[in-house]
Amino acid sequence: MKKRLLLAFSLLVTGAQAQSPDSVTIRKIYNEVLTNSPSYEWLRHLTQQIGPRLSGSEGAQKAVDWTKQLMEQQGFDRVFLQEVMVPHWVRGAKEVAYIQNGKQKITVPIAALGGSVATPTKGIEAQVIEVKSFQELRDLGAGKVKGKIVFYNRPMDPTKLNTFEAYAGAVDQRGNGATEAARLGAVGTIVRSMTTVLDDNPHTGSMRYATGVPLIPSAAISTNGAERLSKMLKDNPGLTFYFKQNCETLPDAKSYNVVGEIKGSEKPDEIIVVGGHLDSWDIGQGAHDDGSGCMQSIEVLRALKALGIKPKRTLRAVMFMNEENGLRGGIGYADYAKKNNENHIAAVESDNGGFTPRGFGIVGTPEQRAKAIAWKPLLAPYGLHEIGAGSGGADIGPLAQLGTVLFGFKPDSQRYFDFHHAGIDRFESVNKRELELGAASMAALVYLLDQHGL
Amino acid sequence: MKKRLLLAFSLLVTGAQAQSPDSVTIRKIYNEVLTNSPSYEWLRHLTQQIGPRLSGSEGAQKAVDWTKQLMEQQGFDRVFLQEVMVPHWVRGAKEVAYIQNGKQKITVPIAALGGSVATPTKGIEAQVIEVKSFQELRDLGAGKVKGKIVFYNRPMDPTKLNTFEAYAGAVDQRGNGATEAARLGAVGTIVRSMTTVLDDNPHTGSMRYATGVPLIPSAAISTNGAERLSKMLKDNPGLTFYFKQNCETLPDAKSYNVVGEIKGSEKPDEIIVVGGHLDSWDIGQGAHDDGSGCMQSIEVLRALKALGIKPKRTLRAVMFMNEENGLRGGIGYADYAKKNNENHIAAVESDNGGFTPRGFGIVGTPEQRAKAIAWKPLLAPYGLHEIGAGSGGADIGPLAQLGTVLFGFKPDSQRYFDFHHAGIDRFESVNKRELELGAASMAALVYLLDQHGL
Known part of the structure; x- marks a missing residue:
């Protein structure tokens, strides 16, 4: 009984505290x-x-x-x-992209990054070099990058409890990837979408060019597309990637x-x-x-x-x-x-x-x-x-x-x-x-x- | 500078704390x-x-x-x-329900509550009495409830931060509604679904019968259906509700x-x-x-x-x-x-x-x-x-x-x-x-x- 009274009293106190204006x-x-x-x-x-x-x-x-x-x-x-x-x-007409692996042609979902230039009207087709960081890219050097499409494929870290931290740890690839790749003579960049989900949705977002560096087109690829491209590159490093985008800065x-x-x-x-x-x-x-x-x-x-x-x-x-x-x-x-x-x-x-x-x-x-x-x-x-x-x-x-x-x-x-x-x-x-x-x-x-x- | 050192130190301490096994x-x-x-x-x-x-x-x-x-x-x-x-x-064949408002017949989504009896094979059609609580039902008394379908329509309280509290405050209608209604001679009950969303999905769930009280069929109606029925009852308290369910306890x-x-x-x-x-x-x-x-x-x-x-x-x-x-x-x-x-x-x-x-x-x-x-x-x-x-x-x-x-x-x-x-x-x-x-x-x-x- 005493316990109950105490409980009732403590509830009253809590209730009273809750009554501040x-x-x-x-x-x-x-x-x-x-x-x-x-x-x-x-x-x-x-x-x-x-x-x-x-x-x-x-x-x-x-x-x-x-x-x-x-x-x-x-x-x-x-x-x-x-x-x-x-x-x-403006994005212009929807982008087109595919992996050309010998006679196999696999369409993948991409979205031009905001601020990117278009590809030439006929698109770009080139061999692909996959990297996970700018350091890895620089270590490869111009000899291996020139004329190619750089494919940034470092995922967001799923172990970060705050997903914004995981985003912050990956988004350099989207923001500066084109410039870093262009410095070494790349002709375009494809960036893994900024998400921890594996699906077919490309995630766009802004990118910037640095002055004095060629403006090469840059697009996000869906995570499923990125996984597929990465896997196929392991089997055939000589495959090519084609993409065409029609964006424009007015x-x-x-x-x-x-x-x-x-x-x-x-x-x-x-x-x-x-x-x-x-x-x-x-x-x-x-x-x-x-x-x-x-x-x-x-x-x-x-x-x-x-x-x-x-x-x-x-x-x-x-x-x-x-x-x-x-x-x-x-x-x-x-x-x-x-x-x-x-x-x-x-x-x-x-x-x-x-x-x-x-x-x-x-x-x-x-x-x-x-x-x-x-x-x-x-x-x-x-x-x-x-x-x-x-x-x-x-x-x-x-x-x-x-x-x-x-x-x-x-x-x-x-x-x-x-x-x-x-x-x-x-x-x-x-x-x-x-x-x-x-x-x-x-x-x-x-x-x-x-x-x-x- | 000093501030930075202090910051670095406090980060180290935090880091050290984080290293407990x-x-x-x-x-x-x-x-x-x-x-x-x-x-x-x-x-x-x-x-x-x-x-x-x-x-x-x-x-x-x-x-x-x-x-x-x-x-x-x-x-x-x-x-x-x-x-x-x-x-x-077992639920048996899918339920059928409609509001009969003069010549207007409006189908509404219902789902029999788990444990409920079936309606007679031809279904039940009766006038509807809407209540928000058992007290309201009892105040009406058998004279107004007898032969009718009781429609429980007290929503979950959307102001409860913990939705389980809101659920606890409404689910008596589902659990005991049939028994309370049957004591006053009702022939069936329809219960507003336990959700704060307004949509067309009926939410089932368990109900119980008390011994010595007639077993009347009981079903959940979608919240949109409940809103519609309530509104129509205000215009025409004499409308009827029909439902048929085919569930069975094996x-x-x-x-x-x-x-x-x-x-x-x-x-x-x-x-x-x-x-x-x-x-x-x-x-x-x-x-x-x-x-x-x-x-x-x-x-x-x-x-x-x-x-x-x-x-x-x-x-x-x-x-x-x-x-x-x-x-x-x-x-x-x-x-x-x-x-x-x-x-x-x-x-x-x-x-x-x-x-x-x-x-x-x-x-x-x-x-x-x-x-x-x-x-x-x-x-x-x-x-x-x-x-x-x-x-x-x-x-x-x-x-x-x-x-x-x-x-x-x-x-x-x-x-x-x-x-x-x-x-x-x-x-x-x-x-x-x-x-x-x-x-x-x-x-x-x-x-x-x-x-x-x-």
């Missing part, structure tokens, strides 16, 4: 989002009705128009566009960041940003990357408004343009902020997918980090255990120079690279509850930042 | 599973080649034979069957738990169980529920063996039979343990889906819990933050009487009830990395239990 409000935020959020239906529209949104494309412009209208409909205090000039790369195009704002009631000059990027690659629907982050950011402001929470500080939902192949929106946003002497105290970005929340990475001083980490007891009941030093987000990165504290929303990373930059990053790959929990987590953090500053 | 072994376990695990391909076979495995069915028998063979192939020290008699309920059938064992080298009489249940509902493939838990349990033993880890204590992977509609395997296993005077120090069950790991729930004394909670620093780097009092698992539950400490593997719960007991609980709904991380988490816990006891 912050915890009550956070509970309300989650209830609102999990009950009334339209964010999943917004995402359906953005991904299925508008679709791919590569910078400079018609889809990107439609997304600008639609999100502006959407935020206006929410009754935010101000919705405005920020003009930025963006790179305008003159820079005019585009926009889209910004929705709720004015602060006490400190309107202190701004808190929550955002994602509106552009996406062209071969999927940009559902996880980063339609989710955009819809969540608008939902943060919608939910706070619906609850009648009047922020002390000014809150902005920002749809950044051109994260994927230029970052012009992120850079432009920070430039505007600087020019207008705006004081951005904090920025939160969601660009790691619409998955179940795990926490937030923080970029700031140890004191600023400590203040946010002290909120953990308020956030851990919602599955947000991982709050600490980490990365913010590409688009909000340029705000760091202005002293803004950056927060990167950290959802579970296990499924992200299954979809990332591939044709299957579609609406159906996003789970409604997971998307909403992300929005609620971001809203809870924004609420705490607004209440307590940093 | 336990943390090194746990890292090896994760590496082994994430690199070499066949568990996803095993699950493919179990779900796609064998398929549904309801107790007493041909699929269940095939699963017994195949998992026995699979564990024998792994070279475990002993693989054996434990005979249990199981309920043998005599109990002979079946088995399947047990694979690695003998302990120091304390062979202390047994640690890791398990899931081999049976599944008949309308899906039982991928998350609970093919995942079974394949993970075998993977725990395979991975430890592959790493050359010789356990001090005896480890058993147990495929329990009949969790879904009888728990005869779980009860039988504990009975055998008692009869044979076996000392089960701990049991770990995975029956919450093959999703990304969050932690473990513990059932034991406060001292035993504290010992396991003290392992958190070893497990948190792998995303296992939620280690504390909780629930173990249905199948291992009966072992509690023998003093066994129970651990329930706790994956993220957000997507579970999208699939649970529905036709879409199929292989494709399981993610390879998430499945493997679950297996590695269970293996890490089993390793710690083996090394340190409780």
Whole structure:
């Protein structure tokens, strides 16, 4: 009996602790989002009705128009566009690629990397040299590389618990592979797709050329294609690979960041940003990357408004343009902020997918980090255990120079690279509850930042 | 400069801490599973080649034979069957249901609940009375219920962060709804499916009858169907609902738990169980529920063996039979343990889906819990933050009487009830990395239990 009384008492105490004003409000935020959020239906529209949104494309412009209208409909205090000039790369007709092994011709799925040049109209056919690293390539030397197609085949490390670390450990092949290969006289590069899954989806992504080095075409090959090519090369190192791609870089195009704002009631000059990027690659629907982050950011402001929470500080939902192949929106946003002497105290970005929340990475001083980490007891009941030093987000990165504290929303990373930059990053790959929990987590953090500053 | 040195030093210290023998072994376990695990391909076979495995069915028998063979192939020290008699309920021909609203006839998807009786051959057609709780039903009284079909339509609460709590708050309608309705003279019951998703999949599950109360047929209706029926009832309370189901309870059938064992080298009489249940509902493939838990349990033993880890204590992977509609395997296993005077120090069950790991729930004394909670620093780097009092698992539950400490593997719960007991609980709904991380988490816990006891 005594034990039961004790238990009842300790439950009362826990209950009482849970009644701090912050915890009550956070509970309300989650209830609102999990009950009334339209964010999943917004995402359906953005991904299925508008679709791919590569910078400079018609889809990107439609997304600008639609999100502006959407935020206006929410009754935010101000919705405005920020003009930025963006790179305008187009894929052109679908790529063709095959392995020619004697008389055997095996078609494999590839996708030109963003920023790559086209092949000659008739395509390129050459012998293949497979490497796993730039060092291995350099050790081979020009004698073995000249005239060939370099095939980068180092997989993402499946043992990394955080798949973004595995990505970081492999993506040099995609970003700089063409330049490294061209220095040694290669005529093209084929890069294993950045995913741990074995399937037939090529994953595109950006690549860069260095000045003074020949521009050779570069494409991603599906992981199954990479495995097959590697296996066949072991049997016949003399086989050839053919590919043809039709991409092109057009003159820079005019585009926009889209910004929705709720004015602060006490400190309107202190701004808190929550955002994602509106552009996406062209071969999927940009559902996880980063339609989710955009819809969540608008939902943060919608939910706070619906609850009648009047922020002390000014809150902005920002749809950044051109994260994927230029970052012009992120850079432009920070430039505007600087020019207008705006004081951005904090920025939160969601660009790691619409998955179940795990926490937030923080970029700031140890004191600023400590203040946010002290909120953990308020956030851990919602599955947000991982709050600490980490990365913010590409688009909000340029705000760091202005002293803004950056927060990167950290959802579970296990499924992200299954979809990332591939044709299957579609609406159906996003789970409604997971998307909403992300929005609620971001809203809870924004609420705490607004209440307590940093 | 000084700051950098300090940073370097603190990284060294962290690195040194990470080198405890336990943390090194746990890292090896994760590496082994994430690199070499066949568990996803095993699950493919179990779900796609064998398929549904309801107790007493041909699929269940095939699963017994195949998992026995699979564990024998792994070279475990002993693989054996434990005979249990199981309920043998069969669905029969697919159900038919429609709403008859004047001349309008709208077909809706239903699935008979496990254990339900059939309707008469010509089906049942009756007026409908919608309620959200037993209290509401009782308040209406026999006068309003008699001769009608009771429609239970209280949704799972979407604001519960742990969806299992939301399930627990709604599942009384499925389990006891028929009996409660029959007491007031109802002729059948229709229950809103246990999921927060709005779709067209009915979710089956078990129900019970009380003695002395008429056995009336009971079925689950899809959430979209429930929404539609509810809306139409508001316009026309006099509409009728028709359903026909053809299920039947046959005599109990002979079946088995399947047990694979690695003998302990120091304390062979202390047994640690890791398990899931081999049976599944008949309308899906039982991928998350609970093919995942079974394949993970075998993977725990395979991975430890592959790493050359010789356990001090005896480890058993147990495929329990009949969790879904009888728990005869779980009860039988504990009975055998008692009869044979076996000392089960701990049991770990995975029956919450093959999703990304969050932690473990513990059932034991406060001292035993504290010992396991003290392992958190070893497990948190792998995303296992939620280690504390909780629930173990249905199948291992009966072992509690023998003093066994129970651990329930706790994956993220957000997507579970999208699939649970529905036709879409199929292989494709399981993610390879998430499945493997679950297996590695269970293996890490089993390793710690083996090394340190409780």
